[in-house]
Amino acid sequence: MKRGEQVKRKIIITLSILFSLWMIGLFIFYLMKHDHTRWQVALGGILISLPPLSLLKMKKNPFNIPIIISYYLFLFCSLYLGSISSFYLRYLWWDSTLHFLKGMFVGFVGISLYKHWIPKQSQSNVSVGILFLFVLSLAVSSGVLWEIYEYVGDLTLTHTMQRGGNTDTMEDLLCGLGGGFVAAVYSLFRKKRI
Structure with a gap:
C-alpha cells in the first residue's frame, strides 16, 4: 500500500473514531437530560460518522485528504454547531x-x-x-x-x-x-x- 493511502486510512480511522466517540458522549449526556431533540441529533451524528470507514475496503480511495477532513468539518458545523449549539436559530x-x-x-x-x-x-x-x-x-x-x-x-x-x-x-x-x-x-x- 502506498504511503498516501496509508495516511488516508489513518485519518479516516482517527476522525471516525473521535467523532463517533464524541457523539456517543453527547448522546448519553442529552439522553440523561431528557433533551430529545439533541440526543436524536447526536445519535444521527454517530451513524453518519461511520460511512467513511467503508472507504477502507477500496483498493484506491478516490477522495483526497482535504475532502475527508472537510466531511468531518461539515458534520461538526451542521450537527454540533448548527443543531446542538443552536447556531441555526441564533x-x-x-x-x-x-x-x-x-x-x-x-x-x-x-x-x-x-x-x-x-x-x-x-x-x-x-x-x-x-x-x-x-x-x-x-x-x-x-x-x-x-x-x-x-x-x-x-x-x-x-x-x-x-x-x-x-x-x-x-x-x-x-x-x-x-x-x-x-x-x-x-x-x-x-x-x-x-
Missing part, C-alpha cells in the same frame, strides 16, 4: 452558508469521482461541458435530496428543520446551486490539468 446566515459549502463540497466530490471513474486515457475525450454539468448536477441533486430529508423529518419527527417553509427550501437550494456552480467552474480550469 445566526440566520448559518444555514445558507452551510448549504453553499455543501454544494461546493459535493461538487469537489464529483470531481474526485470523475477522476476515479473515467480512465486517464479517456479523460481528454470528455468535453468540459459534460464535466461542468456532471459536477453541477451532482451538487444540485444532493441539495434536493437534503430538502426531501428535511421535509420528511418535519412530517415525522422534529417540525424544526424547515422553519421558513418554502422560502427556506428555495434559499437552501439556491445556496447549494451557488456552491455547486463554484465547484463546476473550478472543474473547467482543473480539466486542463486532470
